[in-house]
Amino acid sequence: MVPELGHFALILALVLAMVQGVVPLAGAATGRTHWMAVARPAAWGQFFFLALAYAGLTYAFVTNDFSVTYAAQNSNSQLPLIYRISAVWGGHEGSLLLWVAMMGLWTVAVGLFSRRLPVAMVARVIGVMGLVSSGFLLFMLLTSNPFDRIWPAPMDGRDLNPLLQDPGLVIHPPMLYMGYVGFSVAFAFAVAALLGGRLDAAWARWSRPWTTIAWAFLTLGIALGSWWAYYELGWGGWWFWDPVENASFIPWLVGIALMHSLAVSEKRGAFKSWTVLLAIFAFALSLLGTFLVRSGVLTSVHAFANDPARGVFILMLLGAVVGGSLLIYALRAPAVKSTGRFSLFSRETLLLGNNVLLAVAAGTILLGTLYPLVLDSLGVGKISVGPPYFNAVFVPLMIPLIFAMGIGPLTRWKRDRVNRLLPVLSVVLIVSAILGALLPWWLYGEVPAMAAVGAALSFWVLLTVLLDVHHRTRNAESTVAGLRKLTLSFWGMNLAHLGVAAAVLGVTFSTYFGEERDLRMAPGDSVEVAGLAFNFEGVDQRRGPNYVANTGVVRVTDGDRQVALMETEKRVYNVQGMPMTEAGIDAGLTRDLYVAMGEQLDDSGAWALRIYHKPFVRWIWLGGLLMALGGLLAASDRRYRLGRHGISERGENA
Amino acid sequence: MNPIRKNRLILAGVIVVGVGIAAALALVALSENINLFYSPSQVVAGEAPRDHTFRLGGLVEEGSVSRDPDSLVVQFGVTDGAESMIIYHRGILPDLFREGQGIVAQGRIGDDGRFMADEVLAKHDENYMPPEVEHALETARSLGVTDQKTER
Numbered sequence: 153m154v155p156e157l158g159h160f161a162l163i164l165a166l167v168l169a170m171v172q173g174v175v176p177l178a179g180a181a182t183g184r185t186h187w188m189a190v191a192r193p194a195a196w197g198q199f200f201f202l203a204l205a206y207a208g209l210t211y212a213f214v215t216n217d218f219s220v221t222y223a224a225q226n227s228n229s230q231l232p233l234i235y236r237i238s239a240v241w242g243g244h245e246g247s248l249l250l251w252v253a254m255m256g257l258w259t260v261a262v263g264l265f266s267r268r269l270p271v272a273m274v275a276r277v278i279g280v281m282g283l284v285s286s287g288f289l290l291f292m293l294l295t296s297n298p299f300d301r302i303w304p305a306p307m308d309g310r311d312l313n314p315l316l317q318d319p320g321l322v323i324h325p326p327m328l329y330m331g332y333v334g335f336s337v338a339f340a341f342a343v344a345a346l347l348g349g350r351l352d353a354a355w356a357r358w359s360r361p362w363t364t365i366a367w368a369f370l371t372l373g374i375a376l377g378s379w380w381a382y383y384e385l386g387w388g389g390w391w392f393w394d395p396v397e398n399a400s401f402i403p404w405l406v407g408i409a410l411m412h413s414l415a416v417s418e419k420r421g422a423f424k425s426w427t428v429l430l431a432i433f434a435f436a437l438s439l440l441g442t443f444l445v446r447s448g449v450l451t452s453v454h455a456f457a458n459d460p461a462r463g464v465f466i467l468m469l470l471g472a473v474v475g476g477s478l479l480i481y482a483l484r485a486p487a488v489k490s491t492g493r494f495s496l497f498s499r500e501t502l503l504l505g506n507n508v509l510l511a512v513a514a515g516t517i518l519l520g521t522l523y524p525l526v527l528d529s530l531g532v533g534k535i536s537v538g539p540p541y542f543n544a545v546f547v548p549l550m551i552p553l554i555f556a557m558g559i560g561p562l563t564r565w566k567r568d569r570v571n572r573l574l575p576v577l578s579v580v581l582i583v584s585a586i587l588g589a590l591l592p593w594w595l596y597g598e599v600p601a602m603a604a605v606g607a608a609l610s611f612w613v614l615l616t617v618l619l620d621v622h623h624r625t626r627n628a629e630s631t632v633a634g635l636r637k638l639t640l641s642f643w644g645m646n647l648a649h650l651g652v653a654a655a656v657l658g659v660t661f662s663t664y665f666g667e668e669r670d671l672r673m674a675p676g677d678s679v680e681v682a683g684l685a686f687n688f689e690g691v692d693q694r695r696g697p698n699y700v701a702n703t704g705v706v707r708v709t710d711g712d713r714q715v716a717l718m719e720t721e722k723r724v725y726n727v728q729g730m731p732m733t734e735a736g737i738d739a740g741l742t743r744d745l746y747v748a749m750g751e752q753l754d755d756s757g758a759w760a761l762r763i764y765h766k767p768f769v770r771w772i773w774l775g776g777l778l779m780a781l782g783g784l785l786a787a788s789d790r791r792y793r794l795g796r797h798g799i800s801e802r803g804e805n806a
Numbered sequence: 807m808n809p810i811r812k813n814r815l816i817l818a819g820v821i822v823v824g825v826g827i828a829a830a831l832a833l834v835a836l837s838e839n840i841n842l843f844y845s846p847s848q849v850v851a852g853e854a855p856r857d858h859t860f861r862l863g864g865l866v867e868e869g870s871v872s873r874d875p876d877s878l879v880v881q882f883g884v885t886d887g888a889e890s891m892i893i894y895h896r897g898i899l900p901d902l903f904r905e906g907q908g909i910v911a912q913g914r915i916g917d918d919g920r921f922m923a924d925e926v927l928a929k930h931d932e933n934y935m936p937p938e939v940e941h942a943l944e945t946a947r948s949l950g951v952t953d954q955k956t957e958r
Contacts, residue, residue, distance in 0.1 A: 386901065496813050508821050516832040523836065534843035534938045536861060536912075541839035545832045670897050672878055722901075731901045750898030753873060760878055760898045 155220050158208025159299040162249075165201035165256075166289040168194050172259075172282030176275035180348070188275035192263045195278050198285065199256035206253045209298050210240050219305035222246060222298045228311035228727050230698040238322040239312040244462070245298035247325060251442070252288045254326075254333045255281065262337055262362070269358060276344030277337075284336055287469045295462050311727035314699070320380035328373030328400055332438035334366020335403060338410065339435035342428045343477050346484040351428065356418035359431070361787040363414060364644075367407040368783030374400050375776030386733030386748045388668070388764045390772055393542040398521040399441035402514045406434045409510040412503050420492030420565055422500055425485045426507070432481065436474045437514075443470055444521075495567040502560040509553040516545040554609045554656065557649055558616035562623065580619060584611040595767075596665045606660025613653035617646045644786025648779045655775025661768035668765075670750070674758040682765035685709045686747070691757065699723040699732075704759060706736065706747045715745070720761075722749045743767045841912055845942035846884060846891040849921070856915055859924070862891060863910035863939040871905060884909065886939075888946040895923040902928040908939040 172194035179187025209222070213236045218224040226243045227236050241250045259281045266274050292298070315321070341359040345351045377397070382390045391397065410430040417427045443466040494500035520537045528534055558580075562573060588608025593599050624642070625634025667682045675690035689705040701723040708715040718736035725732065738745040743765060750760025843861040844854045854860055864884035870892075871882040878897055882905075883890045893911050903909060903926060913923035 387898075493810060494813075496816060501817065504817065504821075508824065512825055512828045516828070519832060520836060523840075534861075534941065536841045536843070537836065538839045538841055538912075541835045544835040544839070545828075548831070549828065670878055672876070733901055750878075754875070762898060 154208050154211050155217070155299040155301065158205045158212075159297065161201040161204040161208065162289065162293060162297075162299070165198050165205065165252075166286060166293060168198040168201065169282050169286040169289055172198055173279055173286050174282075175279075176282070177279035177347075180272045180275045180279070183272075185271065188271050191275045191278035191282075194282065195256070195259045195263050198282070199253075199260045202249075202253045202256040205299075206240075206249055209246060209249060210237060212299075213237065213240050216309070218307070218309045219301050219303070220298075221300045221302040224302055224306050224309045226309065226312050228309040228698065230726065231309075231312055231317070232697055234322065235312055235317050239316070241325050242312045242316050245292070245296045247329070248288065248292050248296060249298055250326065251329050251333060252285060252292065254329050255285050255288065255336060258333055258337055259285070262340075266358070272348060273344055273350075273355075273358075276347050277340045280340040280343045281336055284340075284473065287472065291462075291465050291469060295465055308727075311698070311725065314723070314725040314728065314730050314732045315384060318380065318384050320376055320384065324373060324376040324380055326373075327369050327376055331366050331368075331370025331373050331407075332400075332403065332441060334362065334369055335407065335431075335435040335438050337362040337366065338431045339477070342431035343480060346428060346480050349484065349487065351417075351424045351488050353418050353421060356414050356424075356427065357792065360411070360414050360418060361789075361792040363407065363411055363431075363434075364783045364787040367404070367411060368780040368787070370400065370404050370407060371776055371780040371783065374404060375773045375780070378776075379773045382769070383735050383737055386735050386762075388735070388746045388748065388762065388766065390662075390769065393520075393539040395521050396441075396445050398517050398542075399444045402518055402521070403434055403437040403441060405510050405514040405517070406430060406437055409507045409514075410434050412506050416492070416500055416503050420494065420500060422490045422492035422494065423504070423507075424488050424490050425481075428481060428485065428488075430507075432474070432477045436470065436477075437518075439466070439470045439473060443467060492566070494565070497563070497568050497570050499560060499563045499565050499568070502556050502563060505556050506553060506560065509549050509556075513546060513549045513553075516549075517542060520545070550656075551605065551609065554613060554652065557652065558612045561620050561645065561649075562616060576619065577616075580615045581612065584608045584615055587611045592661070592665070595661075600664050603660050603664040606656055606664075610653040610657040610660075613649055613656075617649055617653075620646065639789055639791070641786040641789035641791070644782045644784070644789070646782070647785060648782030651775040651778030651780075651782060653775070654771045654778060658768045658771030658773075658775060662766045662772070665767045666765060666769070669763045671761055671763065672753055672758055673761045674756060679763060681763050682743075683710070684715055684745070684765070686763050688759075688761065691752075691759065694721070696723065698727065699725045701734075702749070702752075704736075704747075704749050704761070706761075706763075708738065708745060718745065718747045720747045720749045722751075739770060741770060744769050843910070843938045843942075845886040845889075845945065847886055847889040847942075847946055849891055849915075850889040854915065859912060859914045861910050861912050861938070862893065862921060862923075863908065864890070864942060865908055865939070866903070866905050868905045884911070886942040886946040891921055893921050893923050893926075895926055897926075899926055900928040904928075910938060 172191060175194070176188050176191035179185070179190070211217075212220045212223045213227050214233070216223075216227070216229045218227075222243060222245045226246070227239045231239065241247045259278055262277060262281070263274070266277070338359050341355065341362065345355040377400070378390045381392070382388060410427065413423050413427040413430055416423045492500065520541050524535050524537055559573070559577065562577075585608045588606075588611050589599050589604045591607050592603045621635075621638070624638060625631055628634025628637060669679065669681050671679060673679065673688040675688060678685050678687045680686070685708065687707045687709065689707055691702050691704045694701045694703045701721040704720045706718045706720065708718065716738035718738055720736035721734035723732045723734060724730070733748050735746055735748040746762070746764035746766055748762040750762065752759050841859055841861050843863065846862065846864050848854060849862060854862075862884065864886045867883035867885050867890060871880065873880050879894065880899065881892055881894050883892050893913075895911070907928055910927045911921070911923035912925045912927070913921055916922050
């Protein structure tokens with residue numbers, strides 16, 4: 153009964169999404185106010201039915217209703233309750249439902265927080281989002297209905313993939329999807345502005361907080377995914393340049409470019425056409441990400457389910473979204489005049505550099521990700537592009553980007569003089585270079601060139617952020633009063649930039665000073681890694697709720713002092729008979745100790761063990777967290793909540 | 807030339823040159839890091855490169871896995887149904903590695919003629935077959951090999 157109600161709610165949501173997509177847009181085009189007024193109620197209604205459908209599917213999972221095919225494929229009665237709830241988005245159909253439900257949520261949020269916007273603008277934004285939502289609902293109902301029944305119903309379900317039975321994976325997909333779907337708001341604003349013919353500072357200001365929040369969620373999603381891969385895949389890596397990781401990373405990079413380009417469009421009225429293009433591409437690449445993950449065209453850790461028909465449909469959807477919006481862009485963009493002129497050394501130029509570097513980085517990663525697919529579909533051959541390619545193209549682009557990141561916030565809009573900043577910045581640069589060389593030497597006694605460059609870049613960002621704070625507070629009567637005058641968007645930006653510095657340091661140090669040993673160890677064996685003694689104490693059997701495990705114990709000592717007692721498990725899950733590794737991690741701010749079991753090698757009790765020492769690896773995710781937090785802070789700045797005539801950034805009290 | 811035009815020209819020039827260099831470097835890096843996939847039949851026929859890493863995949867042959875008693879060196883055979891190849895690997899095999907399972911290994915043929923894998927990939931799903939392996943099996947099958955024990 154409940155699944156049928158869910159299915160019915162989904163159909164009603166589709167009907168309302170179509171109404172929401174068509175009537176307000178037609179109203180805005182013909183100037184009919186009462187048609188435009190349909191936008192909000194339709195959005196409320198659509199979200200209501202989506203929430204109902206979602207609750208219905210969750211109910212099927214919680215009550216172990218295995219007559220629902222999707223529940224039978226992704227859940228099991230032995231599965232703990234929390235994982236039964238998260239198993240709702242553990243497969244293709246449910247994650248799509250989550251996608252659309254989040255789209256509904258974002259639409260409702262736009263409806264709520266845009267009371268001060270012109271009616272026609274709101275009608276167009278909500279209308280565009282309704283059209284996108286209709287496409288996805290149609291896709292669900294035609295190719296991947298989560299409420300399909302199976303008869304006779306199986307006695308029990310096939311269980312959630314054990315890899316996904318993990319707290320990190322409970323929140324990773326929702327965060328990622330919040331980001332992907334959030335870019336639809338920026339996209340809708342851009343298309344609405346094109347349709348309405350008003351690409352002005354107000355449009356850019358409305359778009360900014362939405363874009364920033366979406367990007368912050370995407371950041372959290374990616375960071376969580378990376379963290380999960382680190383402790384759950386059991387081999388201690390945090391980024392693999394896997395096509396599916398790239399699929400989320402490319403929109404993330406374009407999102408950064410978009411946030412910065414929107415700033416120029418708002419403050420200076422320049423880059424407008426480019427900003428619109430970026431907004432279209434950020435969302436299109438999010439759709440491409442969904443397509444790549446869900447169509448099964450990729451050979452990847454994420455390719456759980458394959459169905460070419462679905463891939464073709466998403467490809468058509470992608471074609472409609474990109475083609476349609478680019479058509480509107482082609483028709484309307486020539487009328488857009490970018491007004492702000494700027495000289496060669498100005499903040500605009502540096503932000504232009506930011507955009508070019510990020511666009512090139514996104515493009516090269518896209519090339520490496522799609523190239524194997526293109527060759528394969530042309531029948532030329534089956535190839536794979538390895539991580540060395542991505543490292544070789546990405547790292548050289550990030551060095552100038554992070555260097556520019558230090559200068560950008562210090563320069564003035566429109567026109568600045570090199571001589572004003574050169575003296576102080578050259579001192580900062582020299583100090584950063586010295587500190588960057590000293591820190592690795594002091595901590596590890598050696599200074600590989602790239603490690604020094606990475607550390608120096610981190611110091612460069614840190615010091616320029618401090619310099620910026622100093623510049624902005626030095627004219628205040630006291631430092632405290634000066635600090636209090638700074639806006640949330642200022643703090644947000646700097647926090648995010650510090651996040652980049654932290655992540656760069658984490659990546660650099662864990663890459664250059666990490667130690668990894670894969671060895672054969674019998675109980676009682678001891679090995680020294682990074683100056684610590686790792687003693688393998690043997691293996692016990694243990695029984696979990698839906699698995700049995702071999703638990704290995706490793707005692708880590710430094711001389712006579714015990715540093716950590718670590719447990720690592722090799723689990724076999726009952727239903728799918730699938731083995732899984734649980735790594736033992738002793739986490740720390742300056743280093744992680746990482747132990748994971750390989751396989752049992754012989755009957756004497758010898759096991760293959762991974763014993764890793766990973767300095768500063770936690771800083772990578774700490775950096776992601778800071779970036780996301782910075783984004784949320786910046787988006788909650790007061791000026792975004794003011795009316796059409798907001799006040800300038802400098803002149804307000806926090 | 808007026809200063810605004812001049813500025814724009816400089817900016818545009820820098821961007822074009824920069825993007826051009828980046829594109830050239832990316833293409834060089836791409837061509838150096840492409841790993842082609844070969845089936846055991848192709849490797850036996852001598853089609854695989856001797857001086858470059860490539861991917862080799864197939865089903866792990868039953869009873870072919872053997873370990874060195876003192877180290878993490880392991881060897882196993884992979885087959886596409888027609889031919890088979892021995893793969894050597896030093897390290898820990900993935901959780902889902904087992905006999906009868908489809909795997910992909912990346913590595914190169916050494917001077918001694920052995921295929922030494924740097925990396926062995928098995929997928930995170932019981933029922934999942936790497937598309938390359940499936941393709942290799944189908945090719946071998948279509949060439950008239952009938953004595954298959956492959957199951958999906």
